[in-house]
Amino acid sequence: MDPFLTSRIVTDILGGLTNGVIYGMVALSLVLIWRSTGVLNFAQGAMPMFATYVGFALLSYHFSYWWCVVACVIAGVLIGGLTERLLVRPLYGKPEINPIVVMVGYLIVLEAVAAAIWSSFPRSLPSPFSSIHWQLAGKPFALSPFIVYEIASGLLVMIAVAVLFRFTKLGLQLRASAVAPEVSRLLGVRVGRLLTLGWMLSTVVGVITTILVSSNFFSGLTPQINDGIFAFGFIAAAIGGLESPVGAIVAGVVLGIVNQFVTDYVNQNAVIIIALALLVVSLMIRPSGVFTKPSERRV
Amino acid sequence: MKLNDPRLRVQVAVIAAIAATVISLVSAGSTREGVAYALVLDLVIACATTLSLPDLKTHHPVLFRATLTLLGVDVAISITRFLSSSTNFNLATGAAMSIVLLGLSFLTGASGQISLGNGAFMGVGAFAMAIWANHHATTPVVLTLLIAVACGALVGLLLGLPATRLRGPYLAGMTLAFAVAFTFILSSFSSWTGGDSGLQLPTEAVAPRWLDGFFHAGTSPLTTTTLYITDVAIVVAGVAFFFMANLFASRIGRSMRLIRDNDVAAELVGISLPRTRVTAFIVSSAYAALGGALLTLIDNSVSPATYSFALSVTILSLIVIGGIGTISGALIGGVIYAFSTNVISWITNQTGLNPQGNFASQLNGIIFGGLLILTMLFAPLGIAGAARHFWHRVRSRT
Secondary structure, three states: OOHHHHOHHHHHHHHHHHHHHHHHHHHHHHHHHHHHHOOOOOOOOHHHHHHHHHHHHHHHHOOOHHHHHHHHHHHHHHHHHHHHHHHHHHHOOOOOHHHHHHHHHHHHHHHHHHHHHHOOOOEOOOOOOOOOOOEEOOEEOOOOHHHHHHHHHHHHHHHHHHHHHHHOHHHHHHHHHHHOHHHHHHOOOOHHHHHHHHHHHHHHHHHHHHHHHHOOOOOOEOOOHHHHHHHHHHHHHHHHOOOOHHHHHHHHHHHHHHHHHHHHHOOOOHHHHHHHHHHHHHHHHOOOOOOOOOOOOOO | OOOOOHHHHHHHHHHHHHHHHHHHHHHHOOOHHHHHHHHHHHHHHHHHHHHHHHHHHHHOHHHHHHHHHHHHHHHHHHHHOOOOHHHHHHHHHHHHHHHHHHHHHHHHHHHOOOOOOHHHHHHHHHHHHHHHHHHOOOOOHHHHHHHHHHHHHHHHHHHHHHHOOOOOOHHHHHHHHHHHHHHHHHHHOHHHHOHHHOEEOOHHHHOOHHHHHHOOOOOOOOOOOHHHHHHHHHHHHHHHHHHHHHHHHOHHHHHHHHHHHOHHHHHHOOOOHHHHHHHHHHHHHHHHHHHHHHHHHHHOEEOHHHHOHHHHHHHHHHHHHHOOOOHHHHHHHHHHHHHHHHHHHHHHHHHOOOOOOHHHHHHHHHHHHHHHHHHHHHOOOHHHHHHHHHHHHHHHHO
């Protein structure tokens, strides 16, 4: 067989793609909320984590993996909606730091409550596909059925979000209420409901990400599972531009691949340091993100 | 400043008298007579200051702040003479923490930005202190503390330069990434930082002979009793609070508050937005480094596990509960930190929870996180703001 497919570079690129899709999805969910409500949601990792714990509690009642996934998504919709209504709504129009602080508090509470109920030991979830890598001419190939499942569902979610925003009436209303809430309200768009919907949507994207990460045989589900992933997701979103969903996804995928190369050629510890350095450099050169046009601010 | 003003001369005399009590408390305070003598002096000073303080506040604000700081330090050190050594240890940690909180309070109160990485900046100071002390054991402690502060300021400049120029939550996100990355940075340089086990301070660095002779003359040298280290922590915190109070009221402090309230107006009157914001961030990270270095001195050692992301979150909770943007809020937060573990274990005992259980071990997070949310939603200025509001209402009613 072709030795190129099992070479170190191809292995790194494909391995990085897995993490990259995850970072891209986290970055996407951050951008969705930032664009519509102007809140950088620091609990974007913790809310889906909680929903995933709730959904997979069904495992002890002998439901199958896929029923648990459905339950997780439903829990995500409920948590996202309730959070927006009860916690975030009182904060619109307040100084910028108020929502940041509240969401950090929410993050602590969710992680502590999850650890109190389900303990902080990793909880292994059943994996629907094998994580044993395929072989090509006796050499291990970078992909396994599980990795293909991970990448494919990630891409599916991204395409679904893109289709929703670009080709449906609902997507048009969502975009309109993010850009000009007052005008949209005058034209009869129920802006309040759409904001809730935006939070639900973004939490569901997060839930799918968390399920993909925690179904991995090697990691399992822990209350802190998304802390590191959130950091990488934010870095990706900031590099790509907080205003640009496409930028967030592309930056996430690139960041994942870069990380894999750093892990392989330097070491594991250097990964987040390099990522942080990339963020500093990119903010110096293009403050508003690689994929957005710098905008004038009107006084 | 007119030196022939008789009231001013009285003031200088008062300050000198309080300073004398502080020194006498610190150097001879372990004996019963020393404490009694200092307390009598305190009473006299208290009468003298209450008579002249209102006048002083309007005419010589810097002297007023100096008097207030010295009085605070004086009272705090007097109190430590009556407390057990474990309580004193808690107080010392609280004093170190209050310095960190002061920095964060300044950053938010003065420039409207927020940092989620002050725990990591504390770590920068703590490790700078330990590394320097291990390589140059003979350096006086004060100098080592200043070196740690400089390291914190430098890292603050490096991270703050890109993020503070931007509008939006970039600084918060970036400092969060730094806090998450910090433990990895430490283990990348494990030959310097001692890896997972951290570093111990060499004994000479803990108490240099000249300092040991100054504090508690006559006791056996080179023993770091808790009492001694509490004195150092309280005095350093006093100096930090004095500088910060002046900075809040200075030209820089006022221009920062203008930026927070209306950045367009600030730019129109000629304030450089990026420079002022970076300055605020550097001050906050330098203060965090000072607090961390002090904590290393108190604990005699430093461990990377202390400076995790959780510490940054704790710092944020403490200052929000105390009152973000206020000076007294930092003090309140420091006191809460000093006694929080005691209070939480008391709650665990009272409610009959299993101390080793899941719920009891997470109680800290649930209580702090919950208070953080409730404070921000219902009293954004924390305990200090609520107290001030209450005080104004009482005064306007009469």
